[in-house]
Amino acid sequence: MICSVITAKSILTKSNLPVSDYSANPYTGCAHACKYCYASFMKRFTNHPEDWGSFVDVKTWPPLKHPEKYADKEIFLSSVTDPYQPLEAEYKRTRALLEELQGSGARISIATKSDLVLRDIDLIRTFPGARVSWSINTLDEDFRAEMDNAVSIERRLSAMKAFHDAGVRTTCFISPIFPGITDAIAIIERAKDICNLVWLENLNLRGDYRKCILDWIHEKHPELDGLYHAIYSQHDRTYWYELDGMMRDYTAKLGLPYLRNEDSMTREFSAPPAVVNYFFHDEITR
Ligand code: SF4
Numbered sequence: 001m002i003c004s005v006i007t008a009k010s011i012l013t014k015s016n017l018p019v020s021d022y023s024a025n026p027y028t029g030c031a032h033a034c035k036y037c038y039a040s041f042m043k044r045f046t047n048h049p050e051d052w053g054s055f056v057d058v059k060t061w062p063p064l065k066h067p068e069k070y071a072d073k074e075i076f077l078s079s080v081t082d083p084y085q086p087l088e089a090e091y092k093r094t095r096a097l098l099e100e101l102q103g104s105g106a107r108i109s110i111a112t113k114s115d116l117v118l119r120d121i122d123l124i125r126t127f128p129g130a131r132v133s134w135s136i137n138t139l140d141e142d143f144r145a146e147m148d149n150a151v152s153i154e155r156r157l158s159a160m161k162a163f164h165d166a167g168v169r170t171t172c173f174i175s176p177i178f179p180g181i182t183d184a185i186a187i188i189e190r191a192k193d194i195c196n197l198v199w200l201e202n203l204n205l206r207g208d209y210r211k212c213i214l215d216w217i218h219e220k221h222p223e224l225d226g227l228y229h230a231i232y233s234q235h236d237r238t239y240w241y242e243l244d245g246m247m248r249d250y251t252a253k254l255g256l257p258y259l260r261n262e263d264s265m266t267r268e269f270s271a272p273p274a275v276v277n278y279f280f281h282d283e284i285t286r
Contacts, residue, residue: 001031001054001055001056001087002048002050002054002055002056003055003056003057003058003087004055004057004058005057005058005059005060006028006057006058006059006060007059007060007061008059008060008061009061009062010061010062011024011025011026011059011061011064011097012024012064012070012075013025015076015079017076017079019074019076019109020074020075020076020109021073021074021075022070022073022074022075022076023075023076023077023078023079024075024076024077024078024083024097025059025077025078025079025080025081025083026058026059026077026078026081026083026088026093026094026096026097027056027057027058027059027078027081027082027083027085027087027088027093028042028045028046028056028057028059028080028081029042029043029046029048029052029053029055029056029057029081030052030053030056030080030081030082030085031053031056031082031085031086031087031149032053032082032085032113032114032148032149032150033052033053033054033148033149034053034113034147034148034150035146035147035148035209035212035213035216036147036176036203036209036213037052037053037207037209038204038207039079039080039081040052040053040207040208040209041207041208042080042081053149056081056085056087058087058091058093059093060093063100064100064101067100067101067103067104067106068104068105069104070101070104070105070106071104071105071106072105072106072107073106073107074106074107074108074109075101075106075107075108075109076108076109076111077094077097077108077109077110077111078094078111082111082112082113082114082150083110083111083112083117084110084112084114084115084116084117085114085116085150086114086116088114088116089116089119094120095119095120095123098120098123098124098127099123101127102123102126102127103126105128106127107127107128107129107130108124108127108130108131109130109131109132109133110124110130110131110132110133111132111133111134111135111173112132112133112134112135113134113135113148113150113151113156114150114151114156114159115151115155115156115158115159117132117159117163118159118162118163121162121163121166121168124163124168125166125167125168129169129265130168130169131168131169131170131171131196131197131265132160132163132168132169132170132171133170133171133172133173133197133199134156134157134159134160134170134171134172134173135156135173135175136153136156136157136172136173136174136187136191137174137175137176137177137178137182137187138153138178138181138182138183138187139153139183139186139187139190141153141154143181146216146220157190157191157194160172160191160194160195161194164194164195164196165194167269169196169197169265169269170194170195170196170197171195171196171197171198171199172187172188172191172195172197172198172199172273173198173199173201174187174188174198174199174200174201175199175200175201176201176202176203176204177200177201177202177203177243178203179202179203179224179227179228179231179239180221180224180227181221181224184200184243184247185246185247185250188250188275191273192254192256192272192273195273196267196269196271196273196274197273197274197276198256198273198274198275198276199276199278200247200275200276200277200278200279201278201279202240202278202279205232210232214228214232227239240279243279244277244279247275247277251275254272255272256272256273256274256275257274257275258274258275258277259274259275259276259277260276260277260278
């Protein structure tokens with residue numbers, strides 16, 4: 001792993017994401033090296049010739065001026081890196097930012113594939129409306145290990161339970177859904193009692209990783225070649241409509257709200273999780 005420390009002009013960036021006001025990326029690059037990483041385009045903004053996933057820049061930044069100005073603002077960690085990737089154990093840059101923001105009244109939303117976030121549970125729970133999400137797109141540890149270098153699914157679920165038990169809102173982010181591989185219902189069955197929200201997001205293949213994923217499917221699951229060709233070359237939405245119908249039936253049977261493009265922070269903590277269908281927001285809609 002190539003690792004260097006760099007100085008950023010600032011750490012908070014105005015966000016155009018639908019669910020946050022600012023985003024913060026304490027690292028550039030990500031050692032989790034997911035094959036489908038949507039953030040891999042960031043490589044072109046670095047001086048690194050190495051492959052995405054094999055370098056990480058550790059950021060330092062000037063102290064936040066007037067942290068109280070972020071009161072009631074939602075800050076998302078992180079949009080193009082994992083704030084709890086392994087280097088965070090040593091460098092504690094995410095923790096440093098949380099310490100700067102503590103008491104400001106900012107709301108924080110953390111997305112990770114790690115359980116290192118457990119280290120900061122006491123700090124995170126001091127933020128109003130804090131929430132933490134884990135990406136889980138399979139219960140098959142072999143598939144998981146083929147796709148990322150992050151911790152096991154079981155460790156992610158254990159961390160989710162610990163936060164939920166501590167009264168922090170948790171999200172099971174079922175993303176990216178691999179057609180013919182991801183079993184969303186099986187994942188919800190495991191997570192529904194330890195999360196407040198489930199997000200469903202389809203795999204998109206817009207980035208440079210498109211060839212890598214399609215080659216992997218061809219090598220490991222040639223029986224799915226036709227399905228992937230239909231979805232990603234012919235823009236056939238049938239698979240997603242059928243999955244949408246299946247999820248609608250399943251959530252109705254369990255009495256779970258099935259929503260579209262909402263994140264329902266206003267629901268009671270003890271209420272069963274809402275399931276948000278976030279399909280059809282990318283090339284599949286075109
Ligand atoms: S954890 Fe997120 S940012 Fe890191 S490689 Fe995977 S998808 Fe990319």
